[in-house]
Amino acid sequence: MAEIQKQITTRIGPHDYEVVLENATGWDGRGSDGRINHRTLKVHLLVECLEAACVFETAWHEHFHGVLELAGFGDHSEQMVQALGAGIVQVLRDNPWMGSLEAFKEHLGLEDEGHPRGGARTGADDE
Numbered sequence: 022m023a024e025i026q027k028q029i030t031t032r033i034g035p036h037d038y039e040v041v042l043e044n045a046t047g048w049d050g051r052g053s054d055g056r057i058n059h060r061t062l063k064v065h066l067l068v069e070c071l072e073a074a075c076v077f078e079t080a081w082h083e084h085f086h087g088v089l090e091l092a093g094f095g096d097h098s099e100q101m102v103q104a105l106g107a108g109i110v111q112v113l114r115d116n117p118w119m120g121s122l123e124a125f126k127e128h129l130g131l132e133d134e135g136h137p138r139g140g141a142r143t144g145a146d147d148e
């Protein structure tokens with residue numbers, strides 16, 4: 022497989038995964054545009070001949086595989102991950118202020134004070 026980039030890592034739970042951007046030469050993704058290996062801690066993304074938006078969605082897709090695996094749902098369905106990956110990309114595209122806590126706080130005019138540590142939840146209407 023031909024790796025075409027510098028080292029990039031992403032964190033999923035307690036693990037740092039290496040993100041590997043690859044071209045089509047030697048790609049063994051078995052029909053997919055990405056894959057994640059929980060033993061080698063690598064996220065492989067096919068980037069050649071793909072729009073960046075597709076790579077973005079694939080990256081989210083593979084991260085959801087990682088999140089579900091870590092949560093003990095190792096037998097999750099591909100359909101579920103497909104829906105989550107496409108869904109989060111749509112939510113982020115349509116609501117960019119949902120992309121980070123800082124942007125969220127700015128959009129809603131929230132301050133840190135009076136909110137749970139690390140979050141902006143009010144506790145009033147969550148669930």
Ligand SMILES: [Zn+2]
Nearest residue numbers: 082086099102
């Ligand atoms: Zn998948």
